[in-house]
Structure formats: structure tokens, C-alpha cells
Amino acid sequence: MNYSRQRELILETLKEYAIHPNAEELYTQVHEKDKNISKGTLYRNLNRLAEEGIIKKIDGLDTTSHFDHNIHEHYHFICTKCGRIYDIEKGETKFPKIDVQKGFQVTSSDIILKGLCQNCNK
């Protein structure tokens, strides 16, 4: 399988498996479709896709990086009980106003909300 086909397969799988997987979880899915894909190939492709802005890399949820095919600006909610990661649309939640120090230029924001999801909050 050539490079661009592998990249396509990884991207395709991330879209189908849209639960913000980390590289390990995504590898399990991709590997099922193509036994020849190595972890190194997957990591390289994920990082490159994220650098190019085709997918989004989310850090800070836990000790691993997670990947998101949805690159329009949104926030994430992580359930502290089941560990599922949900998309939160901007505007659904009010945040405290943040005062950024003078001289700092904000180019993007990654807000991670934590708590219990609907299922776990029953």
C-alpha cells in the first residue's frame, strides 16, 4: 500500500471512529483494515495531518494525545467516570471572561470541560 493510500485510510478511519481516539485506539481500528500498517506509519501520518490542519490534535485530556477529524472550532467535555469525550459547540456554555495579559496574542483556544456525562449523571 502506498503512502497516500495509507494516509487516506487513516483519515477515513478517524472519521468513522469519531470518538476522539488516541493513537493506540485508532491503531487497533486501522490495523483491522490493513495488517501492514505499522504504528510508526500511523503516528507519522497523524502528526503530519495535524500539522497540516486536516485533523486536530488534542492534548491535555489525559496522558496521551487524542485526534479529532472535526476541525471547526469547538470545545471538549471529558467524562471523568466513563472517559468518553464529547464535542461541545461554542455558545452552548458560558465561560467566565478571561483577561489575557497585555502583549499576548491569542491565536487559538482549547477548552476542556470535565464532569459527568448524561449517562453517568443518572
Ligand SMILES: [Zn+2]
Ligand atoms: Zn460518562
Ligand SMILES: [Zn+2]
Ligand atoms: Zn471534537
